[in-house]
Amino acid sequence: MDIANFIKELTEILGPQGILTDAKDTETYNTDWRQIFTGTSIAVLRPQTTQQVADAVKICARYKVAIVPQGGNTSLVGGAIPSTNDVQVVLSLSRMNKIRNIDTLDSTITLEAGVILEDAQNAAKEAGLYLPIVISSQGSAQIGGIIATNAGGNNTLRYGNAREFVLGLEVVTADGQILHNLRRLRKDNTGYALKQIFIGSEGTLGIITAAVLHLHPYPRSTEVALCAIPDLQKALRLLHLFNSHNPAALQAFEYISQKGMELVCSQFPELHFPLETTAPVYIIVELALPEQGDGLRTLFETVLGEAFEEEVVLDAVLAESETQRQNLWRFREEQAESQKRAGANIKNDVSVPISSIPDFVERATRACESFYPGIQVTPFGHLGDGNIHFNLVQPQHEDGKLFMSKSHDIMDAVSQVVYELEGSFSAEHGIGQLKNYMMPSWRGGVELELMKKIKESLDPCNILNPGKIFPQDAH
């Protein structure tokens, strides 16, 4: 192909600010933030308008150059990094970062794909509204990527995944057409729900350029507690107790393992362990409601009272201030960082039916410990919706490389248990290029066949994010 002309045509459309070709400029776009995936691209496109995206896609389609859409580049599965062996461009949505509209009566926000999640949250908050997608990468992750990966997070339990927030989408198709689907409607049964097809499709079916999200009332009272609990079965019982009072008050129900708590305390000595007893299981419970008052405090006291009586909770501390709330949350939020500091580590983002969580954690722990003696099993995550980050840290004083050389085997050992319990091998991180090899065994047969049919119908030339979701030999 004539690369010079290709770049020239794109530069005419995007302007000199809208295209990067120097290796030193494109480097950060070709590598993910964990530096696990590195690919190559001819150029990084940085359009500022939906029309520019559409025009750029048309040029790429004509030259048969594949496009890797990229948001904040916070994927944990290499979903936004080009491969090494194809002719590709990265299309960064970062410069499409306008909040087009906030409507307080409708509780909606209309915004472009490149808006950073935290900026969207702040804009909503200023309008008295709440965008409760809470993920650790929210300072970098962008709305387009969040929708394209159907992101989850701490508050999924109550508000659902990103999918549940999306009222409308604007999407550029594989042939460079613009789907204007930014309707601000709660109910609309007029033909196929096209937006649902693009949500979670990881940039393989279209490029999301803007969205309308449904917002919630901003909580004016919030209460957080950290609880020490004898086992996971009892943790499920505690979840049930909260749900049987006011399921809507429950905003997060997050699990920390004993080992994970120990790691955080040793890696972050400034954090003072706030309970009087250690326990096999810790749960962070966050309650929130839009109304002010001490209703949540009373609710906590009622439920924890019942829980102490049933010996479901051994010890608990309620945050007495905003600072203390943030401190309690850090025990959960620093799980990933403390594991990173402790050495090489492997992430398993899995889900099982909620009732199977105790069984899953026990069996997966046993499987890992017997396969790799000394391995540090540090599961944590979203117990309330069945999504556990079953992470594993290398044995102390060992070579991390040896550990990582066994990473596929260790992941397979965990996956085997997930499979037997009818769970999912990727609850919220998606497939990207890390897990596409697993698709045939987990989603093979009719499922993968239907996915391929949809891919071929919407992107017949495989221009959009090739090598993601589908295993390499699928095209």
Added chain:
Amino acid sequence: MDIANFIKELTEILGPQGILTDAKDTETYNTDWRQIFTGTSIAVLRPQTTQQVADAVKICARYKVAIVPQGGNTSLVGGAIPSTNDVQVVLSLSRMNKIRNIDTLDSTITLEAGVILEDAQNAAKEAGLYLPIVISSQGSAQIGGIIATNAGGNNTLRYGNAREFVLGLEVVTADGQILHNLRRLRKDNTGYALKQIFIGSEGTLGIITAAVLHLHPYPRSTEVALCAIPDLQKALRLLHLFNSHNPAALQAFEYISQKGMELVCSQFPELHFPLETTAPVYIIVELALPEQGDGLRTLFETVLGEAFEEEVVLDAVLAESETQRQNLWRFREEQAESQKRAGANIKNDVSVPISSIPDFVERATRACESFYPGIQVTPFGHLGDGNIHFNLVQPQHEDGKLFMSKSHDIMDAVSQVVYELEGSFSAEHGIGQLKNYMMPSWRGGVELELMKKIKESLDPCNILNPGKIFPQDAH
């Protein structure tokens, strides 16, 4: 085609009980319950198992006979009635009516497509759980149809449409394969969300044979009030007041127009109008929470207190007993029936952004009254989610036929206002064969093109429910 052999092959698969060919047996399957649509079919298939559905689809595909999937036959848009000019069979899911499993820990129900909604609700209730899809046809409507049409209802405001309940689906594809997708997971980002494609596709992409639904805790306290309100703007203010206290307590927020209230009172004289003042707008508010106690009563008193002070509410009555609750609801539930008793009537199931409701009702009323003097404008419905049933009743003492001869013009007058306010011409009833002619002007261009691509990829021979959703010339 060789009809005798076709029937013979099907009979071998389905057994003599599983196929009806006599006109007197098939008649009720070929006409909708409102008797607006009547079609013809060679046979009605009544499979009992998913495998039978798959085998029957394969036979139909081989003979190129189209299949019209049918549940409780309660569609308001002729979605489950065959056309008159094609060779078709109706495939009734009625005999696939087993509840396969209820899991109280996971709060899930796994059930077959032919289970009647009310039976599913009752089974959930016995397990202490709640299936809050509340529609007037719940005594006949079946789960498969509810999912295939993404049904809404009175509680969408709080719990969402049918889509939000579906964790997993079992679907027979157009080529007779079985998609086993009955995972009971809250989070699962593994490739395209295939279930989302089938939900709301009105039987045109696959035949839903079973589903896993997510259930909610059964409410142990419920409070209902009927409020008289000066105008719709103030009704939105009342909605805001409830939401700013506890949005999760609000289970329904239903609108009745002044004219609609008068019609119910005159057609159902046994219902005693319970307020001391009439008003342009009535709202039924239902609050519900899983916890027992008088919290909701207090919430009602707090919010209504504020509302009286702001002159948002002129008068209100709170139900003091279960009987009174049911009686208050009847003013809303008998809207459709009272309109039917009052003569010929036209249904418009539309939605607009919530903030546009007052504007919409005012402009659409004016448009109808000036087009057809004497017309009785009786809108009602789901104010809380922007979905208004903008129904119209013939003038008193006039010929209903004359009125109905203008039905398309009247619907167009309403639609014009909806269009200008960026609303939808079918909020919850779907498209079926009643509204498919409207698709090109409302969802034309890229939208309809993408829908057709998906249809062609999943059902290339147009075997599944042809003539629905897409206008006739689309295939």
